[in-house]
Amino acid sequence: MRCAMLVAMSLSLWACRSPPAAGTGPTQTLGPGSPDALRSVEAFASIPEPAARSAALFSEATKVFLHPRCVNCHPNGDSPLQDAGHVHDPPVARGKDDRGVPGLLCTSCHQDKNLELARVPGAPNWHLAPRSMAWQGKSPRELCEQLLDPARNGGRTHEQLIEHVSHDALVAWGWSPGHERAAAPGTQEQFGKLVAAWLQTGAACPEGAVR
Ligand code: HEC
Ligand code: HEC
Numbered sequence: 001m002r003c004a005m006l007v008a009m010s011l012s013l014w015a016c017r018s019p020p021a022a023g024t025g026p027t028q029t030l031g032p033g034s035p036d037a038l039r040s041v042e043a044f045a046s047i048p049e050p051a052a053r054s055a056a057l058f059s060e061a062t063k064v065f066l067h068p069r070c071v072n073c074h075p076n077g078d079s080p081l082q083d084a085g086h087v088h089d090p091p092v093a094r095g096k097d098d099r100g101v102p103g104l105l106c107t108s109c110h111q112d113k114n115l116e117l118a119r120v121p122g123a124p125n126w127h128l129a130p131r132s133m134a135w136q137g138k139s140p141r142e143l144c145e146q147l148l149d150p151a152r153n154g155g156r157t158h159e160q161l162i163e164h165v166s167h168d169a170l171v172a173w174g175w176s177p178g179h180e181r182a183a184a185p186g187t188q189e190q191f192g193k194l195v196a197a198w199l200q201t202g203a204a205c206p207e208g209a210v211r
Contacts, residue, residue, distance in 0.1 A: 030056055035063055038186025041197040054197075054204035061194040062140040067184045069174040076134035080106075083181075085136070098128040114178030121181070123173040130154075141208035148203055158199040166192030 030047065033039055039060055047053040064070065072081040080088040095101040100108070110126035129135075132152045135143055146152045147161065156164065165171055166188065174184040184191070198204075 032059070036185050038063055038190055038194070040186075040190055041193050044197075050201050051204040054201035055206040057194055057198040057201065058144050058204070059140055059206045061191060061198060062143060064174070064184045064186065064191045065135060065143055066138070066140070067174065069177050069181065069184045070171075071135050073170065074129040074133055074135040076131065076136045080128055081136070094128045098130055100127070114176070116178055119179045121173065121178055124169045126170070139208045140206050144205035148205075158203070162192065162196045162199065165195045 030039075030044065041057065044053050044056050044060070047056055068081070068084050071085065072083075075081050078093050080092065080094070082088050092104055092106070093101050095105075100106045106127050109120050111120070111122040112124040112126075113122045114120070115122060133146075133154070135146075138146065150156070153161065172188055175188050177183055
């Protein structure tokens with residue numbers, strides 16, 4: 001009715017179009033959302049600009065990448081971390097090959113599954129990520145650039161990175177950490193899809209501090 005009146009009053013037709021929804025435009029993002037709830041790829045479909053969508057997908061995936069269940073094994077120092085990022089107790093060292101030192105290997109204590117009674121977490125081939133793959137203290141942007149850098153990502157292609165996050169057993173442990181440890185948010189499948197969608201939409205990195 002109002003439009004008909006406007007037309008009758010010879011105002012230009014565009015006045016009848018609905019106003020753009022708040023926040024649309026090339027720089028639209030979704031906002032961070034809850035750190036404990038992982039949104040799925042579909043939630044990002046409303047971001048029209050591919051680079052902004054790609055970067056937003058990566059930011060969502062950092063709720064997992066930068067979760068203590070992952071960072072505790074991707075420390076930048078000599079020792080694994082535990083709980084919310086405290087130094088591993090008892091004290092242990094990464095050793096030459098990230099598997100501990102002779103006499104005190106990671107697998108002296110960590111088995112291929114969680115030991116609930118002893119509270120020792122476990123998964124096959126338990127050892128630290130190499131220093132080049134340290135994530136402790138990294139911003140989402142720094143982590144993004146590192147994951148894309150063959151010199152620091154174990155030479156992985158995009159496909160190999162997707163395969164690793166979707167199926168690796170140490171990654172999977174993040175969702176069944178045992179002994180009342182908080183699991184990473186969402187599911188491994190959902191996380192794998194976010195990483196795949198990030199890479200397939202252009203592997204853009206979020207804005208942020210670069211050191
Ligand atoms: C002497 C036994 C022992 C050795 C050796 C050992 N750990 Fe542990 N580790 C533990 C115990 C026990 C816990 C659980 C501590 C707790 O939750 O109270 C633990 C916890 C952890 C966690 C914390 C998981 C989380 O997110 O809370 C990580 C990561 C870890 N160990 C990695 C390693 C790595 C890597 C090595 C080898 C470099 C290693 N550990 C060597 C006994 C050991
Ligand atoms: C028990 C220790 C441990 C835990 C826990 C762990 N990782 Fe890792 N991660 C490793 C090791 C070791 C490597 C190196 C594997 C290799 O390159 O062969 C690695 C490598 C990676 C890589 C490849 C890095 C790159 O730059 O390409 C990704 C991605 C990754 N982990 C994701 C995760 C995620 C996500 C979690 C948490 C859900 C996690 N990891 C938890 C030990 C761990």
